[in-house]
Amino acid sequence: MIRIKICGICDLDSAITAVEAGADLIGFHFCDSERRITPEDARAIIDELSVRPRIVGVFIDERPEEVRRIAEYLDLDLVQLHGSEAPGFDVGAPVMKVLKVRDGRVPGVDEWPDPIMLDSWSADQRGGTGRTWDWEVARPVVEARRVFIAGGLQPGNVGKVVSELRPYGVDVSSGVEARVRVKDPAKVSAFVQAVRRAETIG
Numbered sequence: 001m002i003r004i005k006i007c008g009i010c011d012l013d014s015a016i017t018a019v020e021a022g023a024d025l026i027g028f029h030f031c032d033s034e035r036r037i038t039p040e041d042a043r044a045i046i047d048e049l050s051v052r053p054r055i056v057g058v059f060i061d062e063r064p065e066e067v068r069r070i071a072e073y074l075d076l077d078l079v080q081l082h083g084s085e086a087p088g089f090d091v092g093a094p095v096m097k098v099l100k101v102r103d104g105r106v107p108g109v110d111e112w113p114d115p116i117m118l119d120s121w122s123a124d125q126r127g128g129t130g131r132t133w134d135w136e137v138a139r140p141v142v143e144a145r146r147v148f149i150a151g152g153l154q155p156g157n158v159g160k161v162v163s164e165l166r167p168y169g170v171d172v173s174s175g176v177e178a179r180v181r182v183k184d185p186a187k188v189s190a191f192v193q194a195v196r197r198a199e200t201i202g
Helices: 012-021 039-048 064-074 135-144 158-165 185-199
Strands: 003-006 025-029 054-059 078-081 095-101 116-120 147-149 169-172 177-179
Touching: 003 012, 003 185, 012 025, 012 039, 012 185, 039 054, 039 064, 054 064, 116 135, 135 147, 135 158, 158 169, 158 185
Parallel strands: 003 025, 003 169, 025 054, 054 078, 078 095, 095 116, 116 147, 147 169
Antiparallel strands: none
16 A cells, blocks of 8 residues: 655644545654744644554754654654765664655665655755656656655646556645645545545556
8 A cells, every 4th residue: 555644744633634534654844844843842743643643754954863862752653854864874763765856867766775755856945845757757766666756746646646656655745735834634635535546546
């Protein structure tokens, strides 16, 4: 089954929306981002959930000891690295490196363990861009590795990505928002349903 990650969770309602829709993972931004929240706020949200999905913390070029502290405080299931971190980044929790697809290539793909995330490259943004890219470039990597696809996904196009590439997982944030920092229940539900429908094709 393809893993669905709803990222950029900033409030309890959005977290509940994601969990009730069937998200497998929810992500919190502990980095320079419009969706940044404190570890304390994230913990308050997590503690209110009746069902705990896998919890992901997103970081950009943070000190390993600070990442480790937050990972232990929240019992993170996965640490997502969006910056220029070097292979071997050890924080005592599983790591998922985000690699930016550029000019049809995936730099660093052989340097990091699974899972990895592929996202669109941007000259002016280090985090998620919300921009689509040529997903076909990912095919050889997806066939060989456990890969999350991110970048510009939304309910209207995620089905195509899933049915054509069959990635390990998909990741969305802005594509299911009513406005920045607030998830739209209808969009979240439509996104999850689109993934599950596409899984049955082919």
